[in-house]
Amino acid sequence: MHGDSVIADAPILQIRNLRLEFHDHGHPEVAVEDLSLTLHRGEILGVVGESGSGKSMTALAIAGLLNRHALDCGGEILFDGVDLLHCGRSTLRHYQGDEISMIFQEPMTSLDPLQRIGMQVEEALRIHHKELSAAERKEAAIRAMGAAGLAEPEQVYGMYPHELSGGMRQRVMIAAATVSRPQILIADEPTTALDVTTQAQIIALLRQINAEDGTAIVFISHDLSLVRQLCHRVIVMRRGVAVEMGTSDEVFLNPRHAYTQSLVDAIPKVVL
């Protein structure tokens, strides 16, 4: 299923003792507490756990998209020897969308309805690869769109988001997130809004991106059978804390924590 791809040992990202605490509502609210994890080169790491357990906050922290004014942040997120949690804005912008990019659940809200698809897919190149000419950017965008499974990418390039189906929009998001060949792709419930067939296609696409480009993927989902199929390793979160972490086999076949057990019990047995 997923044992055939090789995971190099070198960590690409290391989170140490991450703590994220909101202080904007008068009373502090801890979103993530003492989270440590390692993301290896070329691996797909699943993040599961009940609503409000801190999955998205962790994802945003890795992607450099946290609103730091509303938060007290502790610990460190090391990428390339740089602490993304405490580095300056310009350093963060250097990585964001180029080395580390993110896709979200609902592509309609992340795409600008007034901008043609091509412009949006090219954005990371406009920001991070100023050495490219307009023609080279377009070529790269169309290549990324084709790789993301969009038929006739040249046509789609000139379209607007409302002209596309939900599945196509998610493919556009993936093309935009991968056009600069990031080392890390964070996917926060990327298939939740899609029908089952399209969902399966998007999962196949993520697997392909991982296998062909060696892109490390952080895959957040409530769908444990998808996580089981796709992810090499899994982390289980509850109330901001990682209660369990291990290979997919370890976590799904031999859960140690009662909470993990309850999640696993809810998966149809045919999947395990």
Ligand SMILES: Nc1ncnc2c1ncn2[C@@H]1O[C@H](COP(=O)(O)OP(=O)(O)OP(=O)(O)O)[C@@H](O)[C@H]1O
């Ligand atoms: N702006 C905010 N102000 C205060 N607390 C917040 C804010 N945003 C999120 N939180 C809190 O942070 C915690 C973690 O939220 P997060 O969005 O990471 O959960 P999640 O695991 O992604 O949930 P879901 O599965 O529903 O997407 C929650 O308890 C939430 O109440």
Ligand SMILES: [Mg+2]
């Ligand atoms: Mg979330």
